Amino acid sequence: MTNRREKKLLKSIQQGDEKSFAVIYDFYVGKIYKFVFFKTSSKEAAEEIVQDVFLKFWQFINQDDKSIVSISALLYRTARNLIIDHYRQQGKYIETPLEEELLQDETDLEKEVDVEYDIKEVIKSLELIPENYQDIIILKFINQMTNREIAEILDKEEGNIRVLAHRALKELKKTIANKDV
Amino acid sequence: MSKQLIKQLNNIKVEADPQWKSSTREFLLSRVKQSQPDNLTQKVLSGWANLLSAPRFAWKPVGVFSLIALFVFGGSGLTIAVAHQSNPGDPLFAVKRGLEEFRLATVQDASRKVILANGIFDNRIRELEQVATELATNDQDNTVDLAVNEVEKQIKVVNIKFKELKDDDDNQEMVATALGLNKKMVSYRKELKQVKTQVDEQASTKINQVLDEVDDINSDVLAVIVAKHDSGDSAIKEEEVVQSLEEHINQIEDKAEEVLAALGSAQEGLAQEAKDKIEEANQALAKGEYMLGLTLADDSNDILKMLYGAVNQIISVEEEGEVKGEADENQPEEAVEEETDVIEPIEVEEEVIVPPVTPQKEEKIEEENLGNPEFKIGIDN
Numbered sequence: 001m002t003n004r005r006e007k008k009l010l011k012s013i014q015q016g017d018e019k020s021f022a023v024i025y026d027f028y029v030g031k032i033y034k035f036v037f038f039k040t041s042s043k044e045a046a047e048e049i050v051q052d053v054f055l056k057f058w059q060f061i062n063q064d065d066k067s068i069v070s071i072s073a074l075l076y077r078t079a080r081n082l083i084i085d086h087y088r089q090q091g092k093y094i095e096t097p098l099e100e101e102l103l104q105d106e107t108d109l110e111k112e113v114d115v116e117y118d119i120k121e122v123i124k125s126l127e128l129i130p131e132n133y134q135d136i137i138i139l140k141f142i143n144q145m146t147n148r149e150i151a152e153i154l155d156k157e158e159g160n161i162r163v164l165a166h167r168a169l170k171e172l173k174k175t176i177a178n179k180d181v
Numbered sequence: 182m183s184k185q186l187i188k189q190l191n192n193i194k195v196e197a198d199p200q201w202k203s204s205t206r207e208f209l210l211s212r213v214k215q216s217q218p219d220n221l222t223q224k225v226l227s228g229w230a231n232l233l234s235a236p237r238f239a240w241k242p243v244g245v246f247s248l249i250a251l252f253v254f255g256g257s258g259l260t261i262a263v264a265h266q267s268n269p270g271d272p273l274f275a276v277k278r279g280l281e282e283f284r285l286a287t288v289q290d291a292s293r294k295v296i297l298a299n300g301i302f303d304n305r306i307r308e309l310e311q312v313a314t315e316l317a318t319n320d321q322d323n324t325v326d327l328a329v330n331e332v333e334k335q336i337k338v339v340n341i342k343f344k345e346l347k348d349d350d351d352n353q354e355m356v357a358t359a360l361g362l363n364k365k366m367v368s369y370r371k372e373l374k375q376v377k378t379q380v381d382e383q384a385s386t387k388i389n390q391v392l393d394e395v396d397d398i399n400s401d402v403l404a405v406i407v408a409k410h411d412s413g414d415s416a417i418k419e420e421e422v423v424q425s426l427e428e429h430i431n432q433i434e435d436k437a438e439e440v441l442a443a444l445g446s447a448q449e450g451l452a453q454e455a456k457d458k459i460e461e462a463n464q465a466l467a468k469g470e471y472m473l474g475l476t477l478a479d480d481s482n483d484i485l486k487m488l489y490g491a492v493n494q495i496i497s498v499e500e501e502g503e504v505k506g507e508a509d510e511n512q513p514e515e516a517v518e519e520e521t522d523v524i525e526p527i528e529v530e531e532e533v534i535v536p537p538v539t540p541q542k543e544e545k546i547e548e549e550n551l552g553n554p555e556f557k558i559g560i561d562n
Binding site: 018022037054058141 | 183185186190191193195197201205206208209212213214289290293353357
């Protein structure tokens with residue numbers, strides 16, 4: 001969806017146009033659902049949270065003093081916050097800060113043999129890696145978003161996303177390998 | 182780079198349930214539709230915001246079903262928002278209950294059903310608190326009776342849903358639900374005891390029955406928590422188990438003190454037995470024998486429930502100066518039946534010795550029980 005189209009839709013929604021809201025919903029519901037589902041591993045939790053995401057989105061854009069740069073970023077950030085609340089209720093949430101170092105060992109990965117993994121192992125391993133690596137994997141490789149879009153959501157520099165994506169993949173591969181041992 | 186892994190990740194397909202997507206879409210659009218640029222609508226919207234935020238499960242109409250409910254009850258979005266504010270006895274209360282029931286019927290997961298049923302019970306408690314508070318300035322005490330009836334109905338639903346959850350061995354959220362429900366039951370107990378001080382004798386007696394049901398649910402909940410803890414479930418900390426059991430035993434102990442104070446020397450043997458069991462429960466808890474402690478506490482509670490009937494008899498005698506429930510041969514049948522209506526039924530365990538019943542009273546009791554098969558009555562001579 002282009003920036004221009006988004007701005008038009010936002011303006012219409014603020015004027016109470018339900019068709020514009022429906023367009024946003026139809027475009028984003030699948031992606032947000034996928035993201036939340038992989039984070040929570042629960043269909044019921046994902047449905048509940050996604051519904052809340054769009055409700056909060058609606059409430060947020062109707063506040064006069066709020067200006068929105070990106071609908072995508074707003075929706076995903078809302079989803080992340082609700083997921084954190086969900087984890088806190090479950091007593092599971094532990095914040096794990098990411099180290100945003102420069103890429104140092106990219107060449108090592110190039111030397112590795114590229115193998116096909118059991119997809120179930122991939123999904124199970126995804127649950128085991130740190131939260132922020134999970135976000136990158138899901139947004140970049142499952143939802144297939146651009147580095148720029150991901151940077152807006154995670155409030156990071158676009159260049160860092162490339163680095164983080166690489167580290168996240170590495171972590172995922174390591175986790176899969178450890179499960180196989 | 183890890184091309185194969187990336188390719189596999191790209192190919193992971195997860196789709197939301199199309200029916201859920203569609204019903205959520207309708208719900209959200211109905212929310213958007215209510216946005217109108219005037220003061221009245223701002224009030225409606227703020228009503229919706231409250232309606233949606235607390236309790237979160239009880240107030241999200243499910244798409245198609247909510248539209249059907251709107252047609253059935255002849256309402257609109259405005260009607261729904263106003264219905265949220267209604268109390269038992271108000272014309273729109275039926276709309277509110279209808280929507281709650283629709284929501285409960287459409288939730289699939291057993292633990293979500295329990296949480297939603299509890300959320301609806303929470304609504305009933307708030308309504309009862311509100312009408313009880315308004316009673317001071319408003320003579321319409323039938324609203325209190327209606328509110329108490331609704332509370333009584335809904336606690337039974339919570340009980341049923343929790344029993345269904347217990348049967349669902351694979352449910353991943355059983356522990357979290359049980360822990361949450363335990364906390365809720367403890368707070369409901371306090372709130373209901375507070376409401377008792379504001380209402381009349383009849384409503385207070387009914388609230389006692391609700392309190393018994395709350396205690397029964399809490400006991401079942403604690404049994405699940407203790408069982409899961411004993412089987413090594415890491416989600417439950419030992420301190421949580423101990424604290425919950427201590428609270429449970431303490432409130433049974435308080436109940437025992439109240440009953441003893443009311444009974445005096447009457448039924449002293451049974452009352453002392455109840456107290457002894459509480460002492461044994463505390464000892465078991467100290468030794469880490471949690472399931473035994475819970476069982477002993479519940480045994481004590483069962484004795485106390487039986488004694489409540491005796492307490493209510495004594496209160497009745499003090500207030501009216503005659504023993505209720507005695508059949509008078511000279512009285513017409515209708516008058517005798519009216520008097521026996523005042524007797525509060527109590528649950529009697531088979532192993533507990535019940536004071537003997539005279540033949541005349543036994544006849545009357547059987548007549549009464551034809552319409553109320555779940556209660557057995559034991560009456561002091």
